[in-house]
Amino acid sequence: MATVAPAPPSNAGHSEKLRGVQPLRAGEGHTFFLRRLHSLTGIIPIGAFLIEHIVSNFEVVNGPLAYAQQVKFLNGLPLARVLEWVFIFIPLAYHALYGVYIAIKGRANVNVYPWAGNWMYLSQRVTGVLALAYIIQHLWFQRFTGVSLPENPGVAYWKVQHELSTAFMLWVYIIGMVVTCWHFAYGIWLFAAKWGITPGDRARKKFGWVCGIGGVALCTMGLWSIIAIYSAPRVPYMYNAMPSQPNNTVAPTIPGQYPVTNYDQNNTPQQEPLQ
Amino acid sequence: MAKGQTIKVEIKRQATPDAPSYTEKFEMPYRPGLNITSVLVEIAANPVNTEGKETSAITYDSNCLEEICGSCAMLINGKARMACSALVDRLLDETKSDTITLAPLSKFPVVRDLAVDRSVLFENLKKVQAWVPIDGTYDLGPGPKQAPQIQEERYPLSNCISCTICMEVCPQFNTQTNFVGAATIAQAKLFNMDPSGSVLKEERLRALSGDGGIQECGFAQNCVQACPKQLPLTEAISDMGRDVFIQKVKDFVSR
Ligand code: SF4
Ligand code: FES
Numbered sequence: 001m002a003t004v005a006p007a008p009p010s011n012a013g014h015s016e017k018l019r020g021v022q023p024l025r026a027g028e029g030h031t032f033f034l035r036r037l038h039s040l041t042g043i044i045p046i047g048a049f050l051i052e053h054i055v056s057n058f059e060v061v062n063g064p065l066a067y068a069q070q071v072k073f074l075n076g077l078p079l080a081r082v083l084e085w086v087f088i089f090i091p092l093a094y095h096a097l098y099g100v101y102i103a104i105k106g107r108a109n110v111n112v113y114p115w116a117g118n119w120m121y122l123s124q125r126v127t128g129v130l131a132l133a134y135i136i137q138h139l140w141f142q143r144f145t146g147v148s149l150p151e152n153p154g155v156a157y158w159k160v161q162h163e164l165s166t167a168f169m170l171w172v173y174i175i176g177m178v179v180t181c182w183h184f185a186y187g188i189w190l191f192a193a194k195w196g197i198t199p200g201d202r203a204r205k206k207f208g209w210v211c212g213i214g215g216v217a218l219c220t221m222g223l224w225s226i227i228a229i230y231s232a233p234r235v236p237y238m239y240n241a242m243p244s245q246p247n248n249t250v251a252p253t254i255p256g257q258y259p260v261t262n263y264d265q266n267n268t269p270q271q272e273p274l275q
Numbered sequence: 276m277a278k279g280q281t282i283k284v285e286i287k288r289q290a291t292p293d294a295p296s297y298t299e300k301f302e303m304p305y306r307p308g309l310n311i312t313s314v315l316v317e318i319a320a321n322p323v324n325t326e327g328k329e330t331s332a333i334t335y336d337s338n339c340l341e342e343i344c345g346s347c348a349m350l351i352n353g354k355a356r357m358a359c360s361a362l363v364d365r366l367l368d369e370t371k372s373d374t375i376t377l378a379p380l381s382k383f384p385v386v387r388d389l390a391v392d393r394s395v396l397f398e399n400l401k402k403v404q405a406w407v408p409i410d411g412t413y414d415l416g417p418g419p420k421q422a423p424q425i426q427e428e429r430y431p432l433s434n435c436i437s438c439t440i441c442m443e444v445c446p447q448f449n450t451q452t453n454f455v456g457a458a459t460i461a462q463a464k465l466f467n468m469d470p471s472g473s474v475l476k477e478e479r480l481r482a483l484s485g486d487g488g489i490q491e492c493g494f495a496q497n498c499v500q501a502c503p504k505q506l507p508l509t510e511a512i513s514d515m516g517r518d519v520f521i522q523k524v525k526d527f528v529s530r
């Protein structure tokens with residue numbers, strides 16, 4: 001018995017909404033601008049600041065005074081507080097919040113398709129979230145609480161060394177450094193790929209080496225600083241490398257006395273008067 | 276695997292778009308040179324499951340049986356591939372087991388069994404006007420000549436068979452982003468490079484900057500790995516990303 005086949009589903013005009021993934025909303029919305037802005041802010045200004053920050057912090061290898069001078073120099077830049085908000089905090093907040101929004105909308109599938117690019121897609125989201133967690137605690141403890149470094153650049157070395165006085169915090173900083181550099185290096189590679197700077201396969205591969213080597217170099221420099229200040233002799237409690245530096249003024253730098261042995265074997269900070 | 280052994284096939288089935296899904300198991304004698312569509316044909320010829328119960332034949336899409344119509348994409352051992360070019364011998368080799376699992380593509384609404392509704396790709400191609408506009412009320416005469424260099428760059432893009440595998444494997448193609456997917460972006464590039472098709476270039480670029488457009492690409496590069504026709508999809512996305520950006524800047528300063 002021949003039966004009449006049911007009519008195929010009509011797609012005349014598609015008046016009813018399709019199920020599942022929706023078609024392109026041509027000409028609608030602003031996500032192109034928001035996504036491209038997210039991509040750009042990761043490099044300028046945030047990436048540029050990251051490089052500056054790691055290079056500046058490398059001064060710790062030259063001891064408390066050199067580090068204090070670097071902190072003083074940066075905070076002495078004209079409109080330092082405005083620069084900080086406009087070029088660091090606001091772009092960083094945008095990049096972070098929009099980045100989390102992007103990450104939660106993705107549907108990672110490395111379990112089914114375990115390919116290199118797919119792993120990197122996932123890694124960019126994981127490192128982004130880890131870096132954000134690290135940066136929040138870093139800003140909170142180093143910038144917004146404790147002794148204020150913009151006003152007392154002389155105690156910068158002590159503040160950082162004190163923060164890194166436990167093995168736990170050392171690892172937080174090491175992991176924070178690695179994930180941040182990873183996210184930045186691959187972010188530059190992604191930027192070049194998405195903005196059409198490296199369309200060809202070979203161009204992308206070559207640029208991958210550039211980003212990889214650059215990222216490793218930056219990360220090495222950052223880790224070096226962390227290890228250097230962690231393993232250097234402990235400076236005394238609230239040690240000020242520039243004792244004659246009054247609050248909020250840029251006075252000539254007068255070095256403080258470098259401590260001799262002001263820490264005991266139990267690692268207890270020795271209460272010393274501010275110099 | 277040798278002649279005389281049996282292969283087991285586990286198929287995720289679903290009677291209607293809203294019915295619950297279930298798995299049905301089949302067994303059949305092994306023969307060398309089978310592909311997945313011939314396995315489904317064999318089940319249709321004798322639709323009896325492993326419990327010995329008579330059941331209905333499996334519904335699936337297929338047409339050309341030579342990986343050119345693009346209709347038979349499904350999840351074979353969990354991965355999106357074309358049923359007609361998925362060879363049973365290789366699949367058994369890959370997993371070192373005698374079982375093959377089949378399921379419908381996971382990101383498209385199921386019509387029945389392994390057949391899914393992939394019309395979102397057709398809708399997307401319409402949104403970017405992936406064609407050469409030559410319809411008119413009079414004969415437009417011969418088109419402009421195409422340089423061989425342009426032809427060579429366009430040819431690989433013209434190989435797309437609209438199978439939607441690049442979309443299925445993409446982590447960004449989902450109901451949260453409603454991303455347009457690699458195939459549509461590649462077709463927009465194909466027609467933007469056509470000497471006649473390029474009259475719609477700006478409109479295509481503007482369409483691709485809408486919500487769900489090219490910006491949703493996360494460059495996981497699964498599309499280019501999975502595409503059965505080896506389209507240079509990442510290159511197309513990169514090129515179009517630049518073109519869309521330039522178009523947006525032009526529009527911003529001049530419109
Ligand atoms: S680009 Fe490749 S994977 Fe995507 S629909 Fe076309 S042929 Fe299929
Ligand atoms: S049946 Fe045409 S591509 Fe498989």
